[in-house]
Every structure is written in structure tokens, then in C-alpha cells.
Amino acid sequence: xxxxxxxxxxxxxxxxxxxxxxxxxxxxxxxxxxxxxxxxxxxxxxxxxxxxxxxxxxxxxxxxxxxxxxxxxxxxxxxxxxxxxxxxxxxxxxxxxxxxxxxxxxxxxxxxxxxxxxxxxxxxxxxxxxxxxxxxxxxxxxxxxxxxxxxxxxxxxxxxxxxxxxxxxxxxxxxxxxxxxxxxxxxxxxxxxxxxxxxxxxxxxxxxxxxxxxxxxxxxxxxxxxxxxxxxxxxxxxxxxxxxxxxxxxxxxxxxxxxxxxxxxxxxxxxxxxxxxxxxxxxxxxxxxxxxxxxxxxxxx
Numbered sequence: 001x002x003x004x005x006x007x008x009x010x011x012x013x014x015x016x017x018x019x020x021x022x023x024x025x026x027x028x029x030x031x032x033x034x035x036x037x038x039x040x041x042x043x044x045x046x047x048x049x050x051x052x053x054x055x056x057x058x059x060x061x062x063x064x065x066x067x068x069x070x071x072x073x074x075x076x077x078x079x080x081x082x083x084x085x086x087x088x089x090x091x092x093x094x095x096x097x098x099x100x101x102x103x104x105x106x107x108x109x110x111x112x113x114x115x116x117x118x119x120x121x122x123x124x125x126x127x128x129x130x131x132x133x134x135x136x137x138x139x140x141x142x143x144x145x146x147x148x149x150x151x152x153x154x155x156x157x158x159x160x161x162x163x164x165x166x167x168x169x170x171x172x173x174x175x176x177x178x179x180x181x182x183x184x185x186x187x188x189x190x191x192x193x194x195x196x197x198x199x200x201x202x203x204x205x206x207x208x209x210x211x212x213x214x215x216x217x218x219x220x221x222x223x224x225x226x227x228x229x230x231x232x233x234x235x236x237x238x239x240x241x242x243x244x245x246x247x248x249x250x251x252x253x254x255x256x257x258x259x260x261x262x263x264x265x266x267x268x269x270x271x272x273x274x275x276x277x278x279x280x281x282x283x284x285x286x287x288x289x290x291x292x293x294x295x296x297x298x299x300x301x
Contacts, residue, residue: 028095028248028264029054029071034087037103041080046072049093049265056089057182058082059163067091083107083158088166088185093265095246095287098165098185111161111193111207120202122147122154124194127208132164132184135215135244135286139181142170142208144196149175151199159205161192164212170194184212185244185287218243218286220294228257228272228300235269238262243286252293254280257300272300 033044034056041063043056048067055064056075063077073091085104090096125143132138147154156170156178163169169180178194193207221241228234234257240247251262259273262282277299285291 035103036101041077043075048091115205118204122198122202124206129209142178147198159193216242218292225296238266252283
């Protein structure tokens with residue numbers, strides 16, 4: 001048993017010490033082409049994390065493809081819908097991009113002044129306006145009453161208006177509720193109308209309002225970094241809070257322990273090769289170019 005434990009520990013050490021880290025100077029995701037013509041989407045770009053699934057998301061549609069070994073990606077999709085001609089492109093590793101699609105004609109963004117009455121007993125409950133920060137993962141729930149779910153969950157559909165950029169929906173939540181969710185990227189007040197249909201065909205529509213305000217301040221939330229040992233694999237994943245994700249990390253000042261580096265994805269990692277106490281500063285940049293910094297001291301024995 002002892003021999004098995006020791007072999008497992010050695011295997012973990014070897015695996016950790018042979019990790020391939022993206023260099024700290026790696027570029028963030030970029031978009032070189034974004035268009036939507038007659039429902040045909042095409043988005044091309046570069047500098048995504050290699051081999052990572054890149055998504056293109058509007059309020060009501062989503063498509064994606066895995067990037068190649070160099071980080072290039074080419075997303076194509078049919079029957080793609082973007083009512084406001086805006087999409088968010090993200091690899092969920094580095095900075096996301098909010099882009100306007102060329103060749104796209106926006107549809108009407110004004111909800112009706114009054115909603116038609118329900119056709120049966122299925123009714124959407126009126127919801128209070130909500131306010132979220134740009135960059136915060138958010139969910140707005142929509143509830144119903146009197147709906148027949150004997151044949152499965154009620155079906156939701158977008159009817160008019162604008163859902164906050166970066167959020168999608170409406171999607172079902174359980175049998176009789178719905179939600180609009182995601183990480184909003186653009187400030188503004190968004191009014192949108194949704195329609196629900198239950199198992200017996202009863203329908204109702206309701207208009208909701210979500211306001212997106214400025215992001216919370218960007219901060220580095222990792223307080224300290226642990227000590228290291230010469231020749232032993234070391235890794236700590238740095239974390240940020242606030243701003244508009246994704247985040248891009250870098251070593252901005254001071255001296256890193258020899259053998260360690262800060263990757264663009266936020267890992268302080270490597271195999272320390274010299275003893276001493278080292279003080280350094282790391283920086284993080286969000287998708288809007290806002291930056292924050294934090295200083296660390298790491299002792300290597």
C-alpha cells in the first residue's frame with residue numbers, strides 16, 4: 001500500500017511538472033470577421049485558447065466551434081437569429097468580444113404597448129424590473145400560474161424587444177417557469193416581451209424590464225500565494241472579481257521565483273529552481289481594458 005501511494009504521488013508530480021503553460025504574453029481572442037446574411041452566420045478570428053470551444057451567442061441563438069492548434073477559429077451556422085445584430089464571442093479563457101454583425105438588419109426592438117389577453121388559464125406573472133451589473137452572471141426568472149404541464153414543460157418564446165447583450169433566453173426552468181440568464185456586457189435598459197404556451201395550447205405574453213449598470217470594480221481576489229520548494233511542481237490559479245470577464249493575466253513588476261511564470265490564463269506555475277524570497281506584482285485586464293494589480297511574496301526553500 002505504501003509503495004502504491006508513493007508511486008501515485010510521483011505520477012502527480014511528474015504530470016504537474018510537465019504541464020504545457022500558455023506564455024504570459026499570449027494574445028487575447030480577436031474577431032476578424034463577423035457577419036449574418038439571410039440567417040447564415042460566419043465569425044472568424046484568432047488568438048483563442050488552442051483547442052478550446054469558441055462560442056458566438058446572441059440573445060436567442062448560439063453557435064460554436066473548437067479552435068485549432070494556433071488559436072484560429074471559424075464559426076458558421078444556419079438559421080442564426082440576432083434581433084439586435086449583436087453577438088458575444090468568447091472562449092471562456094481570455095477576453096470576450098462584443099461585436100456588431102455586418103450584413104444584418106435589426107428587427108423591431110419596441111415591445112407592444114399592451115399585451116393581448118391570455119387565451120386560457122395559463123398566465124405569466126408580472127415581474128418587477130431588475131438591475132444587474134455588467135460582467136456579473138445573472139438570471140431573471142419568469143413565473144406562471146394556471147398552466148397545464150401534463151405534456152411537459154411550458155414552452156417559452158421571445159416575442160419582441162431586446163434582451164440584454166450577453167444574456168440569452170427565454171429558457172425553461174422546471175415545468176412552469178422560465179428564465180433569461182447570462183453575463184451582460186452592455187449597459188442600458190432593456191424591455192422585452194416573451195410568450196408562453198402550455199400543454200393544451202393556452203398562451204400568454206408579458207413584457208419585462210432589465211437594466212444593466214456599470215460593472216463592479218475589477219479586483220484581484222487571490223490574497224496570498226503559498227511557499228514553494230526547489231524542484232517541486234508549483235501552481236496556484238489566480239482569481240479576479242468584478243469588471244467584465246474574461247480576464248487576461250500578466251507579470252507586471254518585481255522578480256518571479258526562477259522557474260515560475262504567470263500565464264495569460266491566470267496560473268502562477270512552474271518548477272522553482274532557486275531558493276529565496278521573491279516579491280512581484282501581477283496584473284489582470286478585463287474585456288473592457290480595465291486593469292487591476294496585486295503584489296505577492298513567495299518564499300522558496
